[in-house]
Amino acid sequence: MGNLPSMIKTASRIFFGTANPPVSTDEKTAYDLLDSVLDSGINAFDCARSYGKAEEVLGKWIESRKCREKVIILSKCGDVKEGRVSVNRNVIMEQLNQSLEALRTASIDIYLLHRDDPNTPVEEFIDTLNEAKEEGKIKVFGVSNWTHHRIETANRYAKSKGMTGFQVSSPNYGLALQVQDLWGGGCVSISGDKVACSWYAENQMPVIAYSSLGRGFFSGKFKAGDYEGAHRYLDAFAQKGYLCEENMLRLQRAEELAEKYGVSVSEIAMRYVFSNEMNIFAVVSTTSSERLRMNINAANNPLSAEDVSYLEA
Numbered sequence: 001m002g003n004l005p006s007m008i009k010t011a012s013r014i015f016f017g018t019a020n021p022p023v024s025t026d027e028k029t030a031y032d033l034l035d036s037v038l039d040s041g042i043n044a045f046d047c048a049r050s051y052g053k054a055e056e057v058l059g060k061w062i063e064s065r066k067c068r069e070k071v072i073i074l075s076k077c078g079d080v081k082e083g084r085v086s087v088n089r090n091v092i093m094e095q096l097n098q099s100l101e102a103l104r105t106a107s108i109d110i111y112l113l114h115r116d117d118p119n120t121p122v123e124e125f126i127d128t129l130n131e132a133k134e135e136g137k138i139k140v141f142g143v144s145n146w147t148h149h150r151i152e153t154a155n156r157y158a159k160s161k162g163m164t165g166f167q168v169s170s171p172n173y174g175l176a177l178q179v180q181d182l183w184g185g186g187c188v189s190i191s192g193d194k195v196a197c198s199w200y201a202e203n204q205m206p207v208i209a210y211s212s213l214g215r216g217f218f219s220g221k222f223k224a225g226d227y228e229g230a231h232r233y234l235d236a237f238a239q240k241g242y243l244c245e246e247n248m249l250r251l252q253r254a255e256e257l258a259e260k261y262g263v264s265v266s267e268i269a270m271r272y273v274f275s276n277e278m279n280i281f282a283v284v285s286t287t288s289s290e291r292l293r294m295n296i297n298a299a300n301n302p303l304s305a306e307d308v309s310y311l312e313a
Contacts, residue, residue, distance in 0.1 A: 176214030
């Protein structure tokens, strides 16, 4: 378990992602899946206004199970439309109120800006989110897909005004290097970025890493060097963002370590995520109880420094 700033609850190191079916599509099987997630010890759920019906499904499930005090809800505002991002005070307030209604809750535990909009001054973001916090609509706020430089600028302003700054960040991080922006609008990855990772380690700002397994790149569904298999299994976004020679080499090394330790390739890649000095959490989305257990086990069993160096070589 890990601690997040200014929160009474303790969050599991794994956040369950709700962007995919069945949670995002309101299927009846969603409740059984969410029950199994909570029973496994995962109490944090990653959501967003743009994840289909995920907020509505998650909110109804929480209400039906009467488990609001047990769970941590993370949601996000601000979407990419036609390759452009528009996030400002009006967007934040409108989507926050929509999320609160959909989630059937008076307050969201962790609220993030899904993308950065460089046309909106950081002052506007900080002022608006502090106002929402003071009104009790959110408890902790932060960003997703922001550079650490932009976070620093915003937090300097917050400090100068005696206000709360960004306390949480959700970039991409994992063994797979993100070679292209998957969805447009400025996806930010710190995978392989030693400067950014050092900044997060030094500041201990919680990192809630998304796509830690490269959207299935380290699923074990295809072998290193099998580009035909990768094209069959990976969706278009994963192919765009992760399918490259360097990641195939990393997959080969992960396969070797998996054989050495008698675990899956996925577990090696997930253990890598937790093998650093950052205050890190990982978003995971799966319908498999076995994979849930693997991810939890990986969070508790980081790799040695020697194995990390080998994977990154």
